[in-house]
Amino acid sequence: MLYNTLKREKQVFVPQDPARVTLYACGPTVYNYAHIGNARPAVIFDLLFRLLQQRYAQVIYARNITDVDDKINTAAAEQKVPIEVISKRFSDAYHADMAALGVGLPSVEPRATDHIPNMIRMIERLLESDHAYEVDGHVLFAVESYADYGLLSGRDMQEMIAGARVEVAEFKRHPGDFVLWKPSIPPQPGWDSPWGWGRPGWHLECSVMCEEHLGETVDIHGGGQDLVFPHHENEIAQSVCSHGGNVFAHYWMHNGFVTVNKRKMSKSLGNTLVVHELLKHTPGEVLRYLLLSAHYRQPLDWSDEALVRVRRTIDRIYGVLRDASSKHGPVSAADSPSDEFMETLLDDLNTPQALAELNNEARRLANAENQEVAKQSAGKVLAAGALMGLFQCDPQAWLAGDTEGVDETLIQQLIDERAVARENRNFTRADEIRDQLLGMGIVLEDVADGCRWRRADADRV
RNA sequence: GGCCAGGUGGCAGAGUGGUUAUGCUGCGGCCUGCAAAGCCGUCUACGCCGGUUCGAUUCCGACCCUGGCCUCCA
Numbered sequence: 001m002l003y004n005t006l007k008r009e010k011q012v013f014v015p016q017d018p019a020r021v022t023l024y025a026c027g028p029t030v031y032n033y034a035h036i037g038n039a040r041p042a043v044i045f046d047l048l049f050r051l052l053q054q055r056y057a058q059v060i061y062a063r064n065i066t067d068v069d070d071k072i073n074t075a076a077a078e079q080k081v082p083i084e085v086i087s088k089r090f091s092d093a094y095h096a097d098m099a100a101l102g103v104g105l106p107s108v109e110p111r112a113t114d115h116i117p118n119m120i121r122m123i124e125r126l127l128e129s130d131h132a133y134e135v136d137g138h139v140l141f142a143v144e145s146y147a148d149y150g151l152l153s154g155r156d157m158q159e160m161i162a163g164a165r166v167e168v169a170e171f172k173r174h175p176g177d178f179v180l181w182k183p184s185i186p187p188q189p190g191w192d193s194p195w196g197w198g199r200p201g202w203h204l205e206c207s208v209m210c211e212e213h214l215g216e217t218v219d220i221h222g223g224g225q226d227l228v229f230p231h232h233e234n235e236i237a238q239s240v241c242s243h244g245g246n247v248f249a250h251y252w253m254h255n256g257f258v259t260v261n262k263r264k265m266s267k268s269l270g271n272t273l274v275v276h277e278l279l280k281h282t283p284g285e286v287l288r289y290l291l292l293s294a295h296y297r298q299p300l301d302w303s304d305e306a307l308v309r310v311r312r313t314i315d316r317i318y319g320v321l322r323d324a325s326s327k328h329g330p331v332s333a334a335d336s337p338s339d340e341f342m343e344t345l346l347d348d349l350n351t352p353q354a355l356a357e358l359n360n361e362a363r364r365l366a367n368a369e370n371q372e373v374a375k376q377s378a379g380k381v382l383a384a385g386a387l388m389g390l391f392q393c394d395p396q397a398w399l400a401g402d403t404e405g406v407d408e409t410l411i412q413q414l415i416d417e418r419a420v421a422r423e424n425r426n427f428t429r430a431d432e433i434r435d436q437l438l439g440m441g442i443v444l445e446d447v448a449d450g451c452r453w454r455r456a457d458a459d460r461v
Numbered sequence: 462g463g464c465c466a467g468g469u470g471g472c473a474g475a476g477u478g479g480u481u482a483u484g485c486u487g488c489g490g491c492c493u494g495c496a497a498a499g500c501c502g503u504c505u506a507c508g509c510c511g512g513u514u515c516g517a518u519u520c521c522g523a524c525c526c527u528g529g530c531c532u533c534c535a
Contacts, residue, residue: 224535
């Protein structure tokens with residue numbers, strides 16, 4: 001069951017071919033570090049990919065890297081380095097950041113620059129069928145040649161012209177026409193083409209890479225909500241028109257925005273949160289949980305309070321897992337999560353409710369009175385976590401936190417000294433030691449078989 | 462102006478025509494030498510006004526408000 005932007009309703013997902021399910025998600029343009037808004041679709045479609053793989057024998061998930069774009073050219077010019085340096089640096093960073101968020105690699109990760117000949121062929125087909133025209137070294141797509149243009153975004157071209165706020169380039173036949181190919185001037189990147197030396201327009205790479213790696217028609221195509229128009233609308237136009245009218249994608253999924261303190265994240269507001277930076281202070285798992293804590297189609301508000309909240313929730317669950325294994329022996333993931341969990345996740349990726357189910361199971365685990373119940377509950381928690389990319393760390397290691405800069409020997413000495421003091425019922429001294437450690441950011445927990453310590457929340461978020 | 466979302470308890474955030482979401486916080490309790498951790502309990506939730514209904518937060522209509530897109534953007 002998936003919400004389809006095209007139909008504006010939830011639909012039962014029926015693949016064209018259950019033996020080969022295809023998913024395409026718009027990946028990053030590599031001109032800068034990924035911000036948390038880029039991470040949201042990466043995490044969501046990673047989860048969708050995991051779910052599909054559970055249900056279908058073969059799932060091909062393509063997530064592209066756009067490595068030819070004017071923003072890359074600008075970044076290269078500013079930093080006075082070749083564009084390849086920029087695209088290499090930030091695609092590497094993207095991989096590292098996404099890996100930290102538990103995002104696996106897609107089946108294929110095509111790059112725009114590896115598909116220039118195919119792009120040229122697609123443009124030629126569009127020219128031949130009069131869906132495109134050439135002017136001064138530019139090739140433009142003629143939106144009037146495609147009757148269904150605007151269907152995905154629910155737009156009427158006439159109305160859009162009336163409300164247009166942007167000056168239209170002289171050479172366009174219709175204000176909505178968009179560039180398929182444009183001339184380049186060094187140091188801009190360029191390739192030889194029938195229309196001179198130049199480079200592809202934005203939208204084209206996704207159409208071509210879908211065609212190349214997944215086929216003319218894909219099952220699911222996804223991306224951020226802001227891509228609905230014009231990016232995906234234009235992709236549809238190009239693909240349908242160059243494929244003799246064949247459907248481009250059956251299901252369209254779009255994720256909502258990440259806002260920061262209720263405001264849309266944007267460069268102009270200076271409130272973009274870069275994953276690379278967030279990871280310096282926050283484990284990727286916390287970021288992932290937070291990204292999954294709201295439904296993917298809803299806006300997600302990012303704040304320090306939210307980060308703290310998620311941190312505490314995760315700590316509690318790891319704590320329950322740790323206590324369970326020390327009380328009932330080692331636990332491992334069950335074959336599958338609970339039915340409730342799967343059901344809700346399969347209902348248009350209802351991750352908040354799925355996490356609620358996971359929390360319910362964790363509570364059952366904490367309340368488990370015997371080993372059998374405990375192992376069963378722990379198995380469900382771990383299986384659910386595995387599917388969502390959460391709770392795969394060793395609980396003890398997670399709770400100990402980052403021990404860098406912590407003098408473990410000194411802590412142990414103090415704990416031993418405190419144990420002696422407690423033995424002698426010298427609680428004044430014992431509490432003194434506990435306060436001293438707290439001052440160092442260390443919290444003590446007395447348990448049946450001794451005393452364990454962890455870093456205080458404040459130092460770990 | 463056009464199009465599209467959404468307004469839920471202190472906060473975050475699901476969901477449902479009649480029954481506990483879940484998490485975080487606060488408060489009370491169990492446990493503890495005291496704590497911490499964990500557990501239990503708890504805090505008169507569904508923007509406003511009509512309508513349908515035995516019954517609406519949930520369906521229908523009007524209204525108010527918020528956000529997004531229409532230009533590069535996940």
